[in-house]
Amino acid sequence: MALRPTDKPDIEAALAAVLDRTASRDCPQKLARALHHAVFPGGARIRPKLCLAIALANECDSVELALRAACAIELLHCASLVHDDLPCFDDAPMRRGKPSVHRAFGEPIAVLAGDALIVAALETVATGELSGAAALRMPGVFAVLARGVGAPHGICAGQAWESEPTVDLARYHRAKTGALFIAATHAGAASAGVDGAPWETLGTSIGEAYQVADDIQDAIATPEALGKPCHQDEHLERPNAVAQLGVQGAARRLRELIEAGIDSIPDCPGRDLLVDLVRAQSQGFIPKGLSRAA
Amino acid sequence: MALRPTDKPDIEAALAAVLDRTASRDCPQKLARALHHAVFPGGARIRPKLCLAIALANECDSVELALRAACAIELLHCASLVHDDLPCFDDAPMRRGKPSVHRAFGEPIAVLAGDALIVAALETVATGELSGAAALRMPGVFAVLARGVGAPHGICAGQAWESEPTVDLARYHRAKTGALFIAATHAGAASAGVDGAPWETLGTSIGEAYQVADDIQDAIATPEALGKPCHQDEHLERPNAVAQLGVQGAARRLRELIEAGIDSIPDCPGRDLLVDLVRAQSQGFIPKGLSRAA
Numbered sequence: 001m002a003l004r005p006t007d008k009p010d011i012e013a014a015l016a017a018v019l020d021r022t023a024s025r026d027c028p029q030k031l032a033r034a035l036h037h038a039v040f041p042g043g044a045r046i047r048p049k050l051c052l053a054i055a056l057a058n059e060c061d062s063v064e065l066a067l068r069a070a071c072a073i074e075l076l077h078c079a080s081l082v083h084d085d086l087p088c089f090d091d092a093p094m095r096r097g098k099p100s101v102h103r104a105f106g107e108p109i110a111v112l113a114g115d116a117l118i119v120a121a122l123e124t125v126a127t128g129e130l131s132g133a134a135a136l137r138m139p140g141v142f143a144v145l146a147r148g149v150g151a152p153h154g155i156c157a158g159q160a161w162e163s164e165p166t167v168d169l170a171r172y173h174r175a176k177t178g179a180l181f182i183a184a185t186h187a188g189a190a191s192a193g194v195d196g197a198p199w200e201t202l203g204t205s206i207g208e209a210y211q212v213a214d215d216i217q218d219a220i221a222t223p224e225a226l227g228k229p230c231h232q233d234e235h236l237e238r239p240n241a242v243a244q245l246g247v248q249g250a251a252r253r254l255r256e257l258i259e260a261g262i263d264s265i266p267d268c269p270g271r272d273l274l275v276d277l278v279r280a281q282s283q284g285f286i287p288k289g290l291s292r293a294a
Numbered sequence: 295m296a297l298r299p300t301d302k303p304d305i306e307a308a309l310a311a312v313l314d315r316t317a318s319r320d321c322p323q324k325l326a327r328a329l330h331h332a333v334f335p336g337g338a339r340i341r342p343k344l345c346l347a348i349a350l351a352n353e354c355d356s357v358e359l360a361l362r363a364a365c366a367i368e369l370l371h372c373a374s375l376v377h378d379d380l381p382c383f384d385d386a387p388m389r390r391g392k393p394s395v396h397r398a399f400g401e402p403i404a405v406l407a408g409d410a411l412i413v414a415a416l417e418t419v420a421t422g423e424l425s426g427a428a429a430l431r432m433p434g435v436f437a438v439l440a441r442g443v444g445a446p447h448g449i450c451a452g453q454a455w456e457s458e459p460t461v462d463l464a465r466y467h468r469a470k471t472g473a474l475f476i477a478a479t480h481a482g483a484a485s486a487g488v489d490g491a492p493w494e495t496l497g498t499s500i501g502e503a504y505q506v507a508d509d510i511q512d513a514i515a516t517p518e519a520l521g522k523p524c525h526q527d528e529h530l531e532r533p534n535a536v537a538q539l540g541v542q543g544a545a546r547r548l549r550e551l552i553e554a555g556i557d558s559i560p561d562c563p564g565r566d567l568l569v570d571l572v573r574a575q576s577q578g579f580i581p582k583g584l585s586r587a588a
Contacts, residue, residue, distance in 0.1 A: 027446030119444030150413030152321030
């Protein structure tokens with residue numbers, strides 16, 4: 001089945017199907033509830049949307065594989081939030097406007113929920129029937145996702161740079177936030193059977209833009225508006241764009257990154273539609289109240 | 295390449311190759327050292343040996359796929375040990391005769407090392423070139439491994455039963471310890487292209503035997519001999535075979551389970567060799583000093 005601009009692959013329904021399988025009646029019910037808590041209701045689902053949009057722009061002929069990849073990316077992102085919120089990392093009491101998983105269900109269940117989400121994510125990509133071309137492309141899609149989450153290049157490694165005495169900042173940010181965005185672009189391209197390399201700059205730019213937007217929101221928002229604690233970068237003395245550039249400078253950098261990402265989009269059948277989509281989605285990154293002229 | 299009784303697929307070398315890729319020079323070095331610490335030197339490597347032995351007994355024609363599965367099972371086991379030792383679970387100071395990962399490298403790195411090992415394990419199965427039949431069998435092998443580690447049936451779920459107010463003991467043990475042994479039998483069979491179902495009783499029996507042996511050792515060994523804390527079942531009030539049957543009763547049960555496992559081995563080209571191997575390996579389960587006549 002081809003994925004066309006008129007199709008709307010339903011990420012929420014696909015995630016719900018994974019959770020139906022993983023957090024089923026056979027699952028210990030506290031863990032099952034924690035898995036649902038970690039995945040629903042979601043945030044902006046920006047990574048899976050990016051993955052699907054790239055598959056679509058390249059006239060992907062396997063909606064199933066692209067949707068599996070998109071789902072996996074979101075589940076890996078949710079897993080990383082559950083583990084990053086743990087007491088030994090950020091000790092965050094809130095996430096997406098409700099208690100973090102370890103606050104709601106205890107630390108053991110939070111560790112296990114993150115583990116089970118990593119497994120469910122990769123299982124979603126690799127198991128179940130796929131048609132000819134999709135079956136051949138699946139290992140390549142799997143490889144870019146695994147690279148985006150594990151060591152040495154993925155988000156696990158990104159978080160681990162915080163435990164090193166000296167850190168290459170670019171490498172730290174690229175691994176901690178960029179890796180899943182880069183994986184989203186590669187997986188979208190690989191699902192459609194096209195080379196992911198020309199798409200990587202889009203992932204890098206949007207990932208960096210998202211990180212800058214997060215830094216700005218951490219500095220200027222309230223916990224109520226954000227649904228999670230703010231001023232965490234300052235509190236935890238984490239390197240961040242606002243400390244480096246100020247709020248207005250960071251906002252300027254954010255817009256430059258979005259434009260650089262859009263400019264990098266390779267020629268493909270659905271380029272115009274994709275440009276509109278990335279621009280519309282990334283407008284949501286710019287915190288309200290920051291002047292367009294800044 | 296066929297896997298024959300004369301071949302000796304090298305599990306240690308295969309694990310080292312995965313670690314070379316995962317804990318490479320690009321990896322944050324504390325995480326890289328923690329990954330090595332978690333995997334080497336290993337324990338008995340009983341799960342991967344069981345997986346390979348079953349592939350071999352069925353004249354597996356893809357040593358590569360069977361070895362990938364064996365590696366993955368051991369890495370998933372190592373990941374589970376790292377996370378189970380965390381302060382929020384057993385808070386174990388020692389493992390395999392040296393400090394546990396969180397004692398040696400801190401809690402954040404222990405969480406990340408477990409995560410990265412899960413990813414590396416599943417990545418080992420799903421990525422890289424495979425020949426015709428092996429490529430077709432890979433998703434089936436992947437599925438049984440993912441089932442053995444995730445929710446609702448795998449070791450994550452098994453650990454999560456400890457957070458439930460009431461627990462079905464059989465289901466708890468089956469998921470906590472049995473799941474990876476069952477996965478080992480299924481993955482060995484699936485690598486060789488044969489149905490895993492007739493092999494499951496072997497996995498269940500050996501898994502349960504291993505759990506009983508662990509309960510006995512926990513009750514009678516010293517921390518020095520065991521390389522990890524003992525009397526933990528009593529201390530943490532975990533249900534266990536010694537509390538239920540006494541030491542001698544548990545030893546009798548252990549031997550019955552090994553025999554039941556051996557009796558269940560289906561007819562296959564290498565059955566005799568496999569029987570000898572399982573018997574020899576499982577002799578190591580019986581703690582020294584327990585009379586054969588007991």
